[in-house]
Amino acid sequence: MDRRSLLLGASAALTLPVFGAKAQTAQITGAGASFPNPIYQKWAEAVRNAIGIQLNYQSVGSGAGINQIRNRTVDFGATDAPLNAQQLTEANLLQFPTVMGSLVAIVNLPGIAEDQLRLTGPLLADIYLGKITRWNDPQIVALNPGVSLPNLAIAPAYRADGSGTTFVWVSYLSAVSPEFREKVGVGTSVRFPAGTGARGNEGVAGTVRNVRGAIGYVENAYAITNKLVTTQLRNNAGNFVKPDHKAFVAAASAANWNVPGFAANVIDTPGADSWPIVAPTFILLPTNPTDATRSANVRRFFDWAFANGSKLAEELEYIPLPTSVHDAVRAAWRQGFGA
Amino acid sequence: MSLALSFMSHPGPRKDAATAARLGASRKRADRIIRTLCLAATVIGLVLLASILITLFYRGFEAMSLRVFTHVTAPPGSEGGLLNAIVGSLIQSLIGTAIGTPIGMLVGTYLAEYAKDSWLGNAVRFVSDILLSAPSILIGLFVYQILVLPFGGFSGWAGIAALAIIVIPIVVRTTEDMLQLIPNTLREAVVGLGAPKWKMIILICWRAALAGIITGILLAVARVAGETAPLLFTSLGNNAWSTDLSKPMSSLPVTIYAFAGSPFEDWIALAWAGALLITLGVLSLNILARTLLRSRI
Amino acid sequence: MPSASATLPHATRRRSSSFGDKVFALACQAAGLFVLILLGALIIELFIAGLPAFRAFGIPFVTSTDWDPVKELFGAGVSIYGTIVTAILAIFLAVPLAFGIAFFLTELAPPWMRRPVGTAVELLAAVPSIIYGMWGFFVIAPAFAQHVQPRIIDTVGELPLIGFLFQGPPFGTGLFTAAFILAIMVLPFIAATMRDVFEQVPPVYKESAYGLGATTWEVMKGVVIPYTRISVVGGIMLGLGRALGETMAVTFVIGNANRISTSLFGPGNTIASLIALEFGESETGSLKLASLLALGFILFVLSFAVLATSRYLLRSRLKV
Numbered sequence: 001m002d003r004r005s006l007l008l009g010a011s012a013a014l015t016l017p018v019f020g021a022k023a024q025t026a027q028i029t030g031a032g033a034s035f036p037n038p039i040y041q042k043w044a045e046a047v048r049n050a051i052g053i054q055l056n057y058q059s060v061g062s063g064a065g066i067n068q069i070r071n072r073t074v075d076f077g078a079t080d081a082p083l084n085a086q087q088l089t090e091a092n093l094l095q096f097p098t099v100m101g102s103l104v105a106i107v108n109l110p111g112i113a114e115d116q117l118r119l120t121g122p123l124l125a126d127i128y129l130g131k132i133t134r135w136n137d138p139q140i141v142a143l144n145p146g147v148s149l150p151n152l153a154i155a156p157a158y159r160a161d162g163s164g165t166t167f168v169w170v171s172y173l174s175a176v177s178p179e180f181r182e183k184v185g186v187g188t189s190v191r192f193p194a195g196t197g198a199r200g201n202e203g204v205a206g207t208v209r210n211v212r213g214a215i216g217y218v219e220n221a222y223a224i225t226n227k228l229v230t231t232q233l234r235n236n237a238g239n240f241v242k243p244d245h246k247a248f249v250a251a252a253s254a255a256n257w258n259v260p261g262f263a264a265n266v267i268d269t270p271g272a273d274s275w276p277i278v279a280p281t282f283i284l285l286p287t288n289p290t291d292a293t294r295s296a297n298v299r300r301f302f303d304w305a306f307a308n309g310s311k312l313a314e315e316l317e318y319i320p321l322p323t324s325v326h327d328a329v330r331a332a333w334r335q336g337f338g339a
Numbered sequence: 340m341s342l343a344l345s346f347m348s349h350p351g352p353r354k355d356a357a358t359a360a361r362l363g364a365s366r367k368r369a370d371r372i373i374r375t376l377c378l379a380a381t382v383i384g385l386v387l388l389a390s391i392l393i394t395l396f397y398r399g400f401e402a403m404s405l406r407v408f409t410h411v412t413a414p415p416g417s418e419g420g421l422l423n424a425i426v427g428s429l430i431q432s433l434i435g436t437a438i439g440t441p442i443g444m445l446v447g448t449y450l451a452e453y454a455k456d457s458w459l460g461n462a463v464r465f466v467s468d469i470l471l472s473a474p475s476i477l478i479g480l481f482v483y484q485i486l487v488l489p490f491g492g493f494s495g496w497a498g499i500a501a502l503a504i505i506v507i508p509i510v511v512r513t514t515e516d517m518l519q520l521i522p523n524t525l526r527e528a529v530v531g532l533g534a535p536k537w538k539m540i541i542l543i544c545w546r547a548a549l550a551g552i553i554t555g556i557l558l559a560v561a562r563v564a565g566e567t568a569p570l571l572f573t574s575l576g577n578n579a580w581s582t583d584l585s586k587p588m589s590s591l592p593v594t595i596y597a598f599a600g601s602p603f604e605d606w607i608a609l610a611w612a613g614a615l616l617i618t619l620g621v622l623s624l625n626i627l628a629r630t631l632l633r634s635r636i
Numbered sequence: 637m638p639s640a641s642a643t644l645p646h647a648t649r650r651r652s653s654s655f656g657d658k659v660f661a662l663a664c665q666a667a668g669l670f671v672l673i674l675l676g677a678l679i680i681e682l683f684i685a686g687l688p689a690f691r692a693f694g695i696p697f698v699t700s701t702d703w704d705p706v707k708e709l710f711g712a713g714v715s716i717y718g719t720i721v722t723a724i725l726a727i728f729l730a731v732p733l734a735f736g737i738a739f740f741l742t743e744l745a746p747p748w749m750r751r752p753v754g755t756a757v758e759l760l761a762a763v764p765s766i767i768y769g770m771w772g773f774f775v776i777a778p779a780f781a782q783h784v785q786p787r788i789i790d791t792v793g794e795l796p797l798i799g800f801l802f803q804g805p806p807f808g809t810g811l812f813t814a815a816f817i818l819a820i821m822v823l824p825f826i827a828a829t830m831r832d833v834f835e836q837v838p839p840v841y842k843e844s845a846y847g848l849g850a851t852t853w854e855v856m857k858g859v860v861i862p863y864t865r866i867s868v869v870g871g872i873m874l875g876l877g878r879a880l881g882e883t884m885a886v887t888f889v890i891g892n893a894n895r896i897s898t899s900l901f902g903p904g905n906t907i908a909s910l911i912a913l914e915f916g917e918s919e920t921g922s923l924k925l926a927s928l929l930a931l932g933f934i935l936f937v938l939s940f941a942v943l944a945t946s947r948y949l950l951r952s953r954l955k956v
Contacts (some may be wrong), residue, residue, distance in 0.1 A: 034916075038603065041414035041578055056579050058493075058587055059597075061916030071920075073492045155805035160892030161600070162705075162917025185706030188917040196807045196903035197892035199773075199913070200600020202607060206773065210781035210808045222602030316415065370851035374744055380736025381745075384757050384827070387820050391763060391771050398774075445667035453664055463668040465947065466675045472874065472943050473678075473936070474881020476908050480932045481678045484685050488920065507671065537660035565764025568883040568908070572915060592766050596884065599770055610770070618767050625762040629755060 025054040028297050032058075032065020032078030035164030035219070036281040039099055040078070042312050043305045051304055053297050062164055062188055069093065069284045075294045077284035080164030081188065082263035092287045094336045095261035096329040097280035098302060100252055100319040102220045103168055104243040104277070106228040108208050109135060110150060113229070115242045118143045120234040121176030121268065121276060127215060128156050128173060129180060130194030135213060143234075150213075157207040157216035160197030162189035168267075168279040169217045175267050176276075220248070221317030237272045247275035248319045257325050262332075278319065287336050299333050306330075392618075399615025402608035407616075411580045412594060415603035421613050423580050427495070427589035428617075430582065431574060432564040435499045439506025440556055444545075446507065447514025452540055464515075471508035478504050479569035487573060495588035498574025502563040509562060513555025517548035554628040561624035565617055567592035591617050679936060686930025692923060697930065703894035703905075705914075710927035712934055717896050718904035719935065722811055722886065723879035725900070726818035727826075731872055734823050738830035743852050743860075754831065761824035769888035772817040773809075777889055780816075781808025785901055804899040807891065812900040814890045814909075818882055822875035829871025829950070833864040870949030877943040881935060883908040907935040 025048060030040070037059035044055035060068070062079040069077025070091050077093075088095055105124060107117060123139060126132040132139060136149045159166045167188045174181035184190050198207045204216040205226055220243060223230050232240045241247045254271035257264045266278045283302065289295035306329070310320035321329075406420045413419025446467060454460025482501040487493055521544055529539045545552070570576075575587040576594060591613050598610035689710060690697055700711025741754050785806035793802040837860050845855045861868070891903025892913055911928050918925040 038415050038601075042417070045414055045417060054579070056577070056581075056586075058575060058577070060493075060575065063917040063919045063922070067920045068492070071491070153805050155807060157807075160887075160890075161913045185704075187706040189705050189914055191704045191706070191894045193895070195893070196805075196809055197890075197913075198809060199888055199892075201602040202600050203773065203888070205602075206777070207781075207807060207809065210778045211806060213805065214807075219602055225602065225604060366851055366854070370853045373739075373853040373856075377736040377740040377744055380733045381740045381753060381757075383733060384737050384760065384823060385753070388756055388760050388763075390775065391767065394771055394775050395767065442667050442670060445664045446671055449664035449668040453661055454668065459665075459668065463671055465944075467671050468947050469940060469943050470671070470675060472877050472881075472939070474883065474908055474939055476881065476883040476911055477678065477682065477932050477936050480685075480911065480929060481681055484681045484929070485677070504674065507674075511671070535654070535657050537656045540660070561762060565762075565766070567764070567766045568912060571912060592764060592884075595766055595770070599773075599888075614767055614770055617764060621762055621764060622759055625759060626755070 025052050026293075026297050027054050027056065028076070028294055028301060029074045030055060030057045030065075030076045030078055030283075030298070031060050031068045031074045032284075033062045033080045033164050033281055034059040035080050035101055035168075036078065036099060036318070038221075039309075039313050039316050039318050042316060043301070043309050046309065046312060047301050047304050050308070051300065053301050053304075055301055061162060062167070063162070066284065069286065072286060072290055075285075075289075075291075076298050078281065079284060080167050080279070080281050081186075082261055082282050083284065084263070085260035088261050088284075091284075093284045094287050094332065095263070095282050095284055096302075096332060097257075097262050097264070097282050097321055097325065098305065099313050099321060100248070100266060100278055100280045101168070101317075102243065102248045102251075102275055102278045102319060103165065103172070103217050104220050104223045104230045105233065106205065106208050106216050106218055106223055106230055108210075108212055108214045108229065109152070110212065111148065115230055115232055116147065117231040118234070118240050119231050121172060124233075125173040125177030125180040127154055128158070128192055128194060129177075129183060130156075133194075152213035155207075155211045155214040156192070156195030157204050157211075157214055158192050158195055158197050159189075159201075159204060160199045164188060164281065165201070165217070165219060166190065168277060171279065172267050172277045175265075219317070224317055233276050235272075235274050235276045236268045236270045237274070239272055241273060241275055243275055245314075245319075247273055248278055250274045251276070251278040252319055253322055257322075257328060262325070262329065280321065295337070299337070303330065395611070395615045395618055398608075398611040402612035403615065404612075407609070407612050412578050412589070412609070415601075415605055419605070419609065421591065421594065421609060421616070423577065423589040424591045424594040424613065425616070426582065427574070427577070428564055428591040430584075431495060431498045431502055431570070431588060431590055432560055434584075435502030435563055436506050436556060436560050438499065439503035439559065440510050442503075443507040443510025443555075443559075444514050444552065447511045448518065448540060448545075450511070450515045451518035452536075452544070467508045467511045470504070471512060474568075475501075475505060475566055476568035476571075479572045482569070483572040493573060493575035493587040495574050495584035495586065498570045498588060498590065499584070501569035501573045502566065505563050505566060505569065506559040509559040510552070510555050513558070514548070514552055517551030517555075518544055520551070521547050550631055554632040557624050557628035557631070561621045561628070564624075565592060565621045567596050571596075679933070682929055682933040682936055686926055686933045688923060688926035689930035692926075697927075698934065701896055703910075705917075705924055708923050710923065712907070712927075712931055714894055714896055715905040715907045715910045715931060716934065716938075718811060718890065719880055719906040719908070719938070721900075721904070722815045722818055722890070722906055723876055725812070725815035726822060726879045727872060727876050729815060729819035730823045730826055730875060733819075734826035734830055734871075734875075737823075737827040738834055739856060741827075741831050742834040743856065754828075757827055758824050760820065761828075765821070765882060765884040768817050768821055768885035772813065772885060773888040776817065777808035777813055779808075780813055781806050789901065800898050801900050804897070804902050806901065807903065809889045809891045809903065810899075810901050811890070811897065811904045814886045814904070814906070815900075817885050817889060818879045821882060821885060822879050825878055826871050826875040829874060830864075830868055833867040833871070834860055837863050866949050870946045870951075873942055873946030873949060877939050877946055880939045880942060881908055882906075883912050887912045907931045907938075 040057045048054050065077040066079055068074045133154055135152045141149055170186050170190050174186050198204045201218045201222045204218055208214040208216040230243050232242050234240050250271045251266055251269050251274035254269035254274050255264045255266040268276045306326040313320050410420030411423040450460055450464050478501050482497050486497040486500055529543050570590050570593050577587045577589040595610045595613045598606040697711055699713050701713035702709040702711040737757055741750050788802050793799050841859050842855050845859045886906050887909040890909045893903035
């Protein structure tokens with residue numbers, strides 16, 4: 001018995017430095033959206049080393065995350081689809097955004113270079129509705145003078161698994177196409193009338209890589225690291241923009257954040273340089289926490305992330321929130337929790 | 340190919356030259372075509388296995404390093420490994436097997452020694468066989484309903500329960516099969532010496548069937564170690580180091596599933612490393628189990 | 637325990653041993669009952685959990701091809717269709733191969749080759765499902781998309797009667813790819829069953845046929861197959877039962893489309909893949925989650941029927 005506990009102690013001592021755990025780490029748990037999972041993991045690593053709060057975040061999907069925070073089985077929930085004011089009040093939840101992400105359209109067309117093809121939101125909606133089926137469709141040709149478009153079937157690819165990525169994508173298509181809103185609507189998984197699904201970003205990108213004439217949507221981070229062929233999009237102001245950092249930031253600053261639950265609409269914002277498909281992701285924090293210390297630690301965690309985590313977010317191709325939004329969120333914390 | 344030719348030109352085992360000569364040319368041709376097709380089918384089967392293994396080795400070795408075994412899963416871009424997933428898989432598979440095995444052995448014993456042809460025995464045998472091939476995702480859903488929902492969340496215990504349910508019918512099958520191989524004369528001799536039946540079963544029958552039962556247990560470990568679907572809704576996965584069975588627990592298959600669909604190259608590489616690990620582990624267990632069985636019987 | 641005491645004339649000689657016997661027999665019987673209860677609970681639990689969906693949509697749930705999470709309209713039609721089509725197609729692909737392998741292993745292969753080759757084929761059954769998924773997605777799907785499907789679409793797809801089965805964009809994924817992967821996964825089960833029953837044919841039958849001058853194939857066709865027909869069908873049903881519920885591999889390559897596609901190259905759904913893909917985004921208490929569990933119940937009924945048939949057919953072999 002003694003020997004065993006000695007061994008256990010020794011192995012614990014050996015393993016501690018490997019895991020970088022500190023003796024007095026405060027634990028917090030969260031569950032939900034998969035879209036921000038990488039940056040939450042990255043922040044968790046940094047926060048643990050900086051102020052000794054250990055976040056255990058489970059990327060279970062937005063639906064399950066909302067469910068877990070309603071049942072209070074975690075300290076906070078995370079969702080890509082914001083709850084409305086009434087839902088928040090009913091469940092005694094405070095909602096705030098943490099970071100934003102952007103989506104890009106990717107294509108596989110012979111002879112088409114990166115950011116060469118110009119598309120519009122309504123066109124994308126018609127493609128995913130199965131109404132525009134060939135790449136040399138007059139509507140696409142008209143947008144792309146001087147580009148030789150092949151007579152090739154369009155093969156749209158979408159996320160097979162329910163995901164925040166799909167939520168943002170169909171939010172955009174529904175915002176720009178009344179018909180898409182009517183026939184498909186907005187959700188983390190929807191019924192696409194055309195195309196095929198593939199699992200995860202890797203699945204969509206792989207399908208687009210494999211199939212000539214394919215089009216898909218992925219997170220910007222993925223398009224960059226995998227050197228996928230992205231396209232230009234026409235934004236709300238009528239300008240064609242390339243998916244770059246400048247365009248994402250422009251979109252974020254053009255949004256109106258002064259709405260209940262910070263549920264700002266960053267989709268298709270009016271700025272002249274705005275990239276049209278940008279979306280924030282949200283945290284749900286109980287206003288009547290079962291454990292006040294843990295709740296305070298959640299706020300300390302995100303306070304640190306707001307103050308110091310922007311560079312990490314940009315490394316993973318997320319878009320930090322404007323500083324004014326950080327301050328507004330902190331004000332909401334003070335109002336909700338008094339500290 | 341010389342191998343193939345030698346077997347095809349080889350006359351059937353029970354035909355002599357005289358009868359072969361009497362065969363019509365068309366019959367001989369049909370025979371040869373079928374033989375070739377059968378050889379082709381076998382070659383296709385082997386090529387498929389080889390293709391899977393080559394893919395795994397090719398992509399898994401690229402990503403394999405000591406780090407895989409010494410570090411827990413980490414955010415993309417940080418130095419991460421699969422330690423928590425490997426340990427989680429070991430814990431859940433081993434405890435799941437440890438729970439499922441005694442139940443399975445008792446059921447197998449019941450079927451072989453007590454209820455050979457009874458109505459209840461037949462029902463149990465039937466149900467156990469159905470469980471053996473039942474979709475494992477349904478077992479995951481079932482455990483989600485009875486353990487995850489009522490007890491406030493995903494946990495290692497729920498994963499273990501799901502795996503134990505998968506283990507039971509495997510052990511039942513091998514135990515019953517092995518006990519049936521034991522000659523009745525042995526049983527009669529022991530009982531004739533005055534030993535009670537339970538002693539006879541435990542000391543004589545189980546011991547005689549030991550190699551077979553161990554084979555079954557090894558196969559059960561191999562089967563559950565590779566299961567993903569029952570763990571998705573039960574132990575869920577955990578990015579941090581955790582051996583707390585009341586908390587969500589990581590496992591190799593679920594980590595592979597999550598990482599393989601992720602946008603990050605280092606995660607996808609880890610998924611391949613994990614895939615290679617788990618396949619090597621599962622296949623070696625299978626080969627070990629088969630060798631063990633053959634050396635004893 | 638009348639049967640136990642009947643075989644144990646001396647068991648009552650000592651009280652302790654009779655007590656031990658009772659406890660042990662009871663433990664065995666309790667374990668047996670536990671397995672019965674387990675399966676019963678599984679069925680009931682899935683049914684109860686799926687009840688809200690059955691209540692909301694009624695019997696048409698089973699046939700409805702709706703699956704629209706946004707409008708909260710759910711039906712099992714598309715995924716039942718996909719489950720059955722992929723499983724049956726997989727069987728069509730796997731049975732000839734399995735037969736060839738079993739024939740080769742029992743009648744053609746030199747004895748030294750039988751064991752290693754047989755083991756290798758059986759190892760196909762040991763490879764975890766998720767590995768098939770990754771292999772299917774990263775190896776098979778690209779090969780199909782770039783080489784196999786474009787050719788078939790341009791040739792067979794143009795034919796008048798069967799052409800519609802092979803049309804559409806060559807995604808590389810979809811029903812056919814899923815069936816192809818499933819075929820490989822069930823191949824070892826069918827091949828092993830066939831080999832086992834072929835080996836059980838009494839040699840004297842075969843020898844008399846050989847003695848009459850029959851070729852190996854004629855012995856197979858005229859003696860072995862008629863003798864083992866029922867068990868062979870049982871083995872095929874076992875493969876079918878496995879194919880119906882296979883999850884992870886299918887999830888990678890099926891394409892998850894909530895619509896019925898007439899083309900085999902089109903995307904689809906199976907019950908198991910839909911559950912795996914959509915579960916995370918379903919809230920507890922939602923109609924979607926209830927519908928997924930109702931689908932689970934339907935899948936269980938389907939596989940139960942197939943597996944029970946398989947077992948019935950294979951049982952008749954045991955009694956011969």
